[in-house]
Amino acid sequence: MGGAVGQTEAEDTPAAPGPRPPRALGRAADAFLRRREATILVVAIALLVYFQWSRSAFLSHDNLVNISQGTAPYAIVAVGEVLLLVSGEIDLSAGMVFTLSPFLMHYFIDYYGMYPILAIVVALLAGAAIGLVNGAVTVFLRVPSFVTTLGTLFLIQGITLTTSHAYPAEIPPAAQGLASWFGHADWSELIWCLAIVAFFHIVLIRTRWGLHTVAVGGNLLGASEAGIKVARIKVGNFMVTGGLAAFAGILEAFRTSTIDPSSGGTGAMFTAVSAAVIGGTALAGGSGTVIGALFGALVLAELQNGFNLIGISANPFNIILGAAILVSMILNVHLARLRRAGRS
Amino acid sequence: MTEVLRAENLAKSFGAVTALTDINLRLEQGEVLGLIGDNGAGKSTLIKILCGFHQPDSGRVLLNGQEVTFKSVEHARALGIDTVYQDLALINELSVYHNMFLGRERVRWPLLSNRAMRRLAKEHLDDMGVNISSVDVEVAKLSGGQRQAIAVARSVYSEAKILLLDEPLAAMGAKEGALILDLVRELKERGEVSVIIIAHNYAQVLEVCDRVNLLQHGQITFDKPAGETSLRELTDLVVAEYRAARTRGAPPAT
Numbered sequence: 001m002g003g004a005v006g007q008t009e010a011e012d013t014p015a016a017p018g019p020r021p022p023r024a025l026g027r028a029a030d031a032f033l034r035r036r037e038a039t040i041l042v043v044a045i046a047l048l049v050y051f052q053w054s055r056s057a058f059l060s061h062d063n064l065v066n067i068s069q070g071t072a073p074y075a076i077v078a079v080g081e082v083l084l085l086v087s088g089e090i091d092l093s094a095g096m097v098f099t100l101s102p103f104l105m106h107y108f109i110d111y112y113g114m115y116p117i118l119a120i121v122v123a124l125l126a127g128a129a130i131g132l133v134n135g136a137v138t139v140f141l142r143v144p145s146f147v148t149t150l151g152t153l154f155l156i157q158g159i160t161l162t163t164s165h166a167y168p169a170e171i172p173p174a175a176q177g178l179a180s181w182f183g184h185a186d187w188s189e190l191i192w193c194l195a196i197v198a199f200f201h202i203v204l205i206r207t208r209w210g211l212h213t214v215a216v217g218g219n220l221l222g223a224s225e226a227g228i229k230v231a232r233i234k235v236g237n238f239m240v241t242g243g244l245a246a247f248a249g250i251l252e253a254f255r256t257s258t259i260d261p262s263s264g265g266t267g268a269m270f271t272a273v274s275a276a277v278i279g280g281t282a283l284a285g286g287s288g289t290v291i292g293a294l295f296g297a298l299v300l301a302e303l304q305n306g307f308n309l310i311g312i313s314a315n316p317f318n319i320i321l322g323a324a325i326l327v328s329m330i331l332n333v334h335l336a337r338l339r340r341a342g343r344s
Numbered sequence: 345m346t347e348v349l350r351a352e353n354l355a356k357s358f359g360a361v362t363a364l365t366d367i368n369l370r371l372e373q374g375e376v377l378g379l380i381g382d383n384g385a386g387k388s389t390l391i392k393i394l395c396g397f398h399q400p401d402s403g404r405v406l407l408n409g410q411e412v413t414f415k416s417v418e419h420a421r422a423l424g425i426d427t428v429y430q431d432l433a434l435i436n437e438l439s440v441y442h443n444m445f446l447g448r449e450r451v452r453w454p455l456l457s458n459r460a461m462r463r464l465a466k467e468h469l470d471d472m473g474v475n476i477s478s479v480d481v482e483v484a485k486l487s488g489g490q491r492q493a494i495a496v497a498r499s500v501y502s503e504a505k506i507l508l509l510d511e512p513l514a515a516m517g518a519k520e521g522a523l524i525l526d527l528v529r530e531l532k533e534r535g536e537v538s539v540i541i542i543a544h545n546y547a548q549v550l551e552v553c554d555r556v557n558l559l560q561h562g563q564i565t566f567d568k569p570a571g572e573t574s575l576r577e578l579t580d581l582v583v584a585e586y587r588a589a590r591t592r593g594a595p596p597a598t
């Protein structure tokens with residue numbers, strides 16, 4: 001893998017002298033194409049050009065806002081899934097945390113009289129706590145995370161539906177003042193999303209936590225022999241995912257001005273995992289890219305939005321999505337091998 | 345001579361499998377101790393107890409005469425014990441230099457000091473005479489011998505006082521093997537580091553070790569200075585065990 005995770009990239013020194021004579025432009029192109037994010041970025045731009053060409057409304061202000069809002073919440077959840085996938089785990093319950101967290105905010109404010117901002121923080125902590133449970137069951141009780149989080153998926157859904165009686169709730173009036181900050185203003189979701197992506201991109205490629213996340217997913221036994229606290233890394237990444245999913249759910253509630261038990265859910269989770277996978281993160285662990293996941297989410301949002309504009313119904317969307325996942329995984333597997341074989 | 349490490353009555357089982365029954369072993373300052381024994385004898389298990397990876401079921405470990413309980417690999421490492429594991433504990437997806445600093449990264453908080461790690465890794469490998477095109481390549485791309493050299497370099501440059509080397513020569517060609525053996529000899533000359541080395545090539549063991557221990561049936565059954573034993577004796581010991589097991593009708597101890 002062309003150092004997608006970045007750990008093998010020489011980011012703070014000039015590129016190592018290659019075996020071939022240096023040709024600056026060729027080398028820059030080469031370096032770009034070796035990045036796993038490159039393919040998906042090219043696809044995102046191609047889609048943009050295509051949809052703009054067929055419907056000029058695609059790049060209008062309003063529609064760009066739409067696309068950004070179709071990208072941001074799923075990209076935020078995808079960031080967490082990337083960290084988990086890189087460390088060799090997955091969280092299927094993230095979409096249900098997404099659904100539950102704005103309800104928690106609502107309960108805390110309306111039933112417990114909490115300050116709105118505090119209620120948001122506590123809802124995020126609750127998301128992280130769910131991540132802690134997912135992580136602890138997976139790591140200490142040795143239940144595969146696929147199964148653990150399948151269980152908590154239904155459990156959390158049950159809690160949401162029971163406590164809300166499956167009815168939507170309104171954003172608490174006391175919290176209205178925060179709405180534009182947390183998702184309601186046009187670009188608010190996107191700004192949060194970009195900040196989160198940038199932050200966790202750095203975490204993954206430039207910090208000890210990120211390095212250990214790769215190590216744990218790449219070689220679990222070897223990582224623990226090397227003295228890495230593998231349990232802490234895995235549980236921590238589950239907690240990050242829970243917290244991010246909770247945050248995305250709150251943003252989405254503020255954006256739509258309603259707390260809806262049918263928002264989020266497995267659809268959001270699968271969109272996020274798809275974004276991660278299309279963006280170049282392998283399910284096998286040990287490699288992945290946060291920025292790729294953002295582009296993956298963007299591609300999915302573009303497709304959904306563009307199909308809408310063109311007037312294709314939502315039904316064939318899944319055909320495209322399915323094909324996109326398959327193609328990107330096939331490319332992933334084989335491009336990685338080609339890159340590996342091709343260079344040094 | 346002062347004793348730096350001592351194991352007393354160590355036992356370790358994995359479920360139904362008893363790996364070690366009663367291990368008594370000592371390591372002296374500046375000494376190179378060769379540990380030999382059949383596959384499955386429990387050598388790696390013993391090493392993994394001495395480096396804090398496994399906790400023994402019973403028995404105790406003394407470091408510089410003081411009883412210690414290693415809580416973790418990190419703990420043992422902080423006390424000056426470093427290990428080259430038989431499986432090398434390298435991460436294929438990471439670069440050579442990140443592997444060389446795995447678990448003890450140089451950090452300028454909150455970021456990794458990649459530049460410093462890259463430079464040091466290169467220096468150490470050059471210093472050791474290891475041939476690698478670049479410290480930026482993923483270890484997945486390296487040969488078995490190169491990977492082993494990196495794992496050894498990682499421990500040797502950790503400034504540990506006690507080095508535990510679990511079959512550091514296994515995947516090595518003659519030249520790379522000589523490189524590691526030279527390195528061990530160099531460490532011995534400096535006398536600051538004490539080494540336990542596991543190897544199957546008894547000639548190499550005799551060449552580099554001060555003393556040889558044989559691990560059989562979960563115990564140390566043989567302990568002699570290298571000068572007082574021979575290739576012949578060591579070979580006979582192991583083959584005799586094999587023959588004895590065969591005539592008993594049981595498979596050789598595994």
Ligand SMILES: Nc1ncnc2c1ncn2[C@@H]1O[C@H](COP(=O)(O)OP(=O)(O)O)[C@@H](O)[C@H]1O
Pocket residue numbers: 358361362363381382383384385386387388389390598
């Ligand atoms: N983590 C483990 N779980 C279960 N059994 C183990 C484990 N590690 C070692 N063993 C068993 O303990 C015995 C000794 O293994 P080991 O210490 O690796 O031997 P050696 O290094 O001398 O070849 C073997 O029977 C092996 O299968």
Ligand SMILES: [Mg+2]
Pocket residue numbers: 384387388389430510
């Ligand atoms: Mg072994």
